[in-house]
Amino acid sequence: MSDIPVFFLHGLAYAGLLFLVSSGLTLIFGMMNVLNFAHAAMYMVGAYLSYTIIMQLTGQFWMALMICPVILFIIGALVERFLLRRVHAQGHLGELLLTFGLAYIITELVKWYWGNYPLAVNVTGFLSGSITIFGFIYPIYRIFVFFSAVLVGGIMALILYKTRLGIILRASVNDSEMTNTLGVNVPLVFMGVFAFGTALSGFAGVIAGPFLSTFPGMAQEILIDAFVVIVVGGFGSLGGAVVAALLIGQLQSFGVLLIPKLSVALIYLLMAAVLIIKPSGLFGEES
Amino acid sequence: MKKKFVYGLCFLTMVFMLALPVFAVAAEDTIKIGVTEPLSGTFKDIGERYLDGAEYAAQVINESGGLLGKKVEVIRIDSELKPDVATRKAQSLILRDGVKFFCGGTGSSVGAAMEQLAEKQNVIMFTYGMDAASMTGVKCNKNFFRPGGSTDGRSFALAQLIAKMKYKKVAIIAQDYSFGQEALAAFKKELAKISPNTKIVAELYHPAGTKDYGPYVSQIITAKPDVIFTPNWGNDLTLLLKQGRPMGMKQKVFSYYINDEVTIQALNDDKMMIGNMGAEIYTLSIPTKKNEAFVAKFYKDKGYYPTWLRGKAYIATMFWAEAVKKAGTTDVAAVIKAWEGLSYDGPAGVWTMRACDHQAQVPYWYTEIVAKTKYFKHAFEAPRGMASAKSVEVPCAETGCKMK
Known part of the structure; x- marks a missing residue:
């Protein structure tokens, strides 16, 4: 049992990945009340773009980490401005169907452009190495995944709670008409939020590439986990997403070690338990 | 009067339409084989490589004068890796075009459904890549053959x-x-x-x-x-x-x-x-004269190598053709009888179709991944000997197969 710290690290690394994927999703849901089914597809686009940038164009992982979120930001802004805003009046069903259809279209486009087989995204240099912790060899990249998540979460919290922009954002959510009257361009704010959320998914895609596999099924694979995170954490709650990701990461890691037969079911059991005890999620607001 | 005429016309049209496929079959006398593979979706790259091998086998057979004097025609069936889709498409080929032979390599679930259909419609299904042992075990039937490996x-x-x-x-x-x-x-x-x-x-x-x-x-x-x-x-x-x-x-x-x-x-x-x-059961690196000749010819014809999936489908399809040749007819019962106990000495050594469960007894070739080979820009396989068919044999009594 001397290897328990390693399992804790595994849990942290996976929690980091989960948070990166679900942060954009929860932001968009929390701010705009849109359940974005195309989120995971955007994440896949991020991963494939990083393949093109790293393996075909520049060879630089850092370059992909900077460029991909920008491209996804633009895509997100366009999707909000020209698609989402038009169906907004029809309520949630329209938005749901739109993003659902978008997910399929994006997946097919990815297959058409990049091909229907797995691609390799390799990191080189410092990030590809391993270090020894607690007497165990541990890959630096896994630690990097966790710290990227901490960084992203930190920046999001700072913007939301410590800046003027954050005040405007929260005001737009609470009472968009009043905020509009006060001279804030609320539609622009929403476009920004959606674009930023999409950029986050792109960032997560770049991070996931060298950790997981870049293939056309990667979106579906992560979508369910991301939804579990935002359901458990409470729809739209950033703090909730942090706690839920950490919880699920550890549950997954120690579940495999201690009760392997049940490990797959554990996170769904957690979700069911949370839904029964507190249907709005751990940090969700009671409606 | 007019009504009767319309009815008559309809009836004639229907008769004509029903007869049309028969004319088509008669006009173009080939031996058709339906290849069920996922040709779309996530597993497309696997299905396409298997199909490539089966089509190459047909090409080789046709180049050397065909089978029983007829050309072999491969019909592509996109199984979408769904048992119901594969059997629906196969069923219509059986009824409409009289296709008697089917094969496939991807998805034991598709294979098991095709196995049942083959028995019901009395056609032959064989597989080179669906490995679940049960298909030539408890689920076996006389219309299903596995010229391939198993778990x-x-x-x-x-x-x-x-x-x-x-x-x-x-x-x-x-x-x-x-x-x-x-x-x-x-x-x-x-x-x-x-x-x-x-x-x-x-x-x-x-x-x-x-x-x-x-x-x-x-x-x-x-x-x-x-x-x-x-x-x-x-x-x-x-x-x-x-x-x-x-x-x-x-x-x-x-x-x-x-x-x-x-x-x-x-x-x-x-x-x-x-x-x-x-x-x-088949790898590029099998160190036999027959395999080297096959690999060289394939490379000359296609410009790339017949890697494992292609090779397995090729050998299995050639083995099937041997059975048809031995039967001397495309009659299903005759081909089944001819295939049982038949041996085929191909690029992967001698394969023998066992009568008790229709599982081919095949040698397994060991490989080790080495840094450099002539085949591939990455590290790739090198030969490391083999396990004889005899040494990996599961006795008939232990397979769970009761052949009817």
Whole structure:
């Protein structure tokens, strides 16, 4: 049992990945009340773009980490401005169907452009190495995944709670008409939020590439986990997403070690338990 | 009066339409074989490689005068990897075009459904890549043949290799569904029989499509095995190595499908692969004259190599053609009878179709991944001997097959 710290690290690394994927999703849901089914597809686009940038164009992982979120930001802004805003009046069903259809279209486009087989995204240099912790060899990249998540979460919290922009954002959510009257361009704010959320998914895609596999099924694979995170954490709650990701990461890691037969079911059991005890999620607001 | 005329016209049209396919068949006298593979969706690249091998076999047969004086015509069936889709399309080909022969390599679930359809419609289905042992075991029937490998054969061959190399501690890991469980069960059974001193130090099952292998790899490392055995394939093999190697999982991995060029390419890191070993019924590197001639001809015709999937489909289709040739007719009952007990000496050695369960008895060829070969820009397979068909044989009485 001397290897328990390693399992804790595994849990942290996976929690980091989960948070990166679900942060954009929860932001968009929390701010705009849109359940974005195309989120995971955007994440896949991020991963494939990083393949093109790293393996075909520049060879630089850092370059992909900077460029991909920008491209996804633009895509997100366009999707909000020209698609989402038009169906907004029809309520949630329209938005749901739109993003659902978008997910399929994006997946097919990815297959058409990049091909229907797995691609390799390799990191080189410092990030590809391993270090020894607690007497165990541990890959630096896994630690990097966790710290990227901490960084992203930190920046999001700072913007939301410590800046003027954050005040405007929260005001737009609470009472968009009043905020509009006060001279804030609320539609622009929403476009920004959606674009930023999409950029986050792109960032997560770049991070996931060298950790997981870049293939056309990667979106579906992560979508369910991301939804579990935002359901458990409470729809739209950033703090909730942090706690839920950490919880699920550890549950997954120690579940495999201690009760392997049940490990797959554990996170769904957690979700069911949370839904029964507190249907709005751990940090969700009671409606 | 007018009404009667319209009815009559309708009736005539219908008769004509029904008769049309018959004319079509009569006009173009070929032996048709339907190849059921996923030609769209996630597993498209696998289906296309199998199809390529089967089509090449038809090409070779046709170049040398055809089969029973007729040309072999391959009909592509996109199974979408769904049993109901494959059988619906096959059914219509049977009824409309009188197709009597089907084959396929991807998805034991598709195979099992096709196996039932073949019996019901009295056609022949054969597979070169659907490996679940039960298809020539409890589910067997006289219309289904497997000129290919099975989980039993592969696990036996690899257990023998590990015993021969005198490893004492083995960690085994597999996907947690029937395929993975059958593979590990067969491996354990054989290892206990031939090398009782070799210990299984870790036995792990993970869901197919696992994303984080960290917790599994840590358990393997803690168990300190000499080597690792896994039937994992595709992404589940890629990620085991991709995430395991940087964590210090240095052991040789013995795997069913280690020489899959797509897996090696998806890893794109040869040092994670070098030293791993596998057992396969057809590999490029089989060191026989017949195989070298086949590989050379294929390369000349196509400009690329007949890697494992292509080779398996090619040999199985050639084997089927031998059976038709021996029968001297395309009559299904006659071909079944001709195929039973028939041997085919092809690029992968002598394959013999056993009558009791329609499972071909085939040798398994060992490979090891080495840094450089002439075939591929990445690390790729080199030959490491073989397990004879006899040594991996499952006795008729133990298969669970009751042939009607």
